[in-house]
Amino acid sequence: DTGVSQNPRHKITKRGQNVTFRCDPISEHNRLYWYRQTLGQGPEFLTYFQNEAQLEKSRLLSDRFSAERPKGSFSTLEIQRTEQGDSAMYLCASSPNLNTEAFFGQGTRLTVV
Amino acid sequence: QQQVKQSPQSLIVQKGGISIINCAYENTAFDYFPWYQQFPGKGPALLIAIRPDVSEKKEGRFTISFNKSAKQFSLHIMDSQPGDSATYFCAARSKDTGNQFYFGTGTSLTVIP
Numbered sequence: 001d002t003g004v005s006q007n008p009r010h011k012i013t014k015r016g017q018n019v020t021f022r023c024d025p026i027s028e029h030n031r032l033y034w035y036r037q038t039l040g041q042g043p044e045f046l047t048y049f050q051n052e053a054q055l056e057k058s059r060l061l062s063d064r065f066s067a068e069r070p071k072g073s074f075s076t077l078e079i080q081r082t083e084q085g086d087s088a089m090y091l092c093a094s095s096p097n098l099n100t101e102a103f104f105g106q107g108t109r110l111t112v113v
Numbered sequence: 114q115q116q117v118k119q120s121p122q123s124l125i126v127q128k129g130g131i132s133i134i135n136c137a138y139e140n141t142a143f144d145y146f147p148w149y150q151q152f153p154g155k156g157p158a159l160l161i162a163i164r165p166d167v168s169e170k171k172e173g174r175f176t177i178s179f180n181k182s183a184k185q186f187s188l189h190i191m192d193s194q195p196g197d198s199a200t201y202f203c204a205a206r207s208k209d210t211g212n213q214f215y216f217g218t219g220t221s222l223t224v225i226p
Contacts, residue, residue, distance in 0.1 A: 004156075033214075042119075042202045042216030043157065056213060091156050101147055102214060104156035 004105035021108045025094030035091040119217025132190040136203035143205040
């Protein structure tokens with residue numbers, strides 16, 4: 001499968017626990033995005049990487065959220081001290097350059113209980 | 114503030130009919146307008162996209178009409194099929210921010226056999 005891969009697909013965690021999601025972009029795509037989608041809404045931008053550099057962060061990305069892309073390939077999104085409001089689908093997307101479309105992964109559905 | 118406004122929220126169409134979904138925006142810096150199709154539990158999949166220098170783009174049964182002066186664009190699905198039943202999102206990207214896609218709130222399309 002050469003598409004964007006996200007793991008795990010589903011995660012249930014207790015409030016206050018830390019969780020980490022992984023995204024493997026399409027090979028040689030240097031741009032990687034994280035979005036969050038709640039039920040009945042469109043995806044909302046969280047952050048963006050060009051290679052290993054994190055170039056943009058949304059106001060939605062509170063101090064409890066951190067994202068990395070250490071070698072410019074896969075990326076991780078960590079949420080510390082999870083809250084029930086963090087329950088959502090977390091989507092990763094990648095694109096080869098600025099002037100092309102972004103391809104999304106299947107997402108990681110997080111449920112905080 | 115919703116950067117891209119999408120309507121209708123839901124749409125029911127008979128098989129073989131035409132489905133029309135509309136989006137509007139205000140930011141004149143937007144320079145790329147994709148449409149995504151999303152099935153339950155899946156990530157958004159790119160359907161078709163257009164740039165503002167073109168008034169119409171057609172790919173198979175899917176057509177984007179773009180009205181730059183009115184800052185509106187729409188998706189037309191010709192000969193709608195039950196397999197087209199999904200949620201559709203319009204989106205826009207700003208050349209100013211460069212990397213962030215702004216999504217509409219989605220249209221749930223149901224095609225009745």
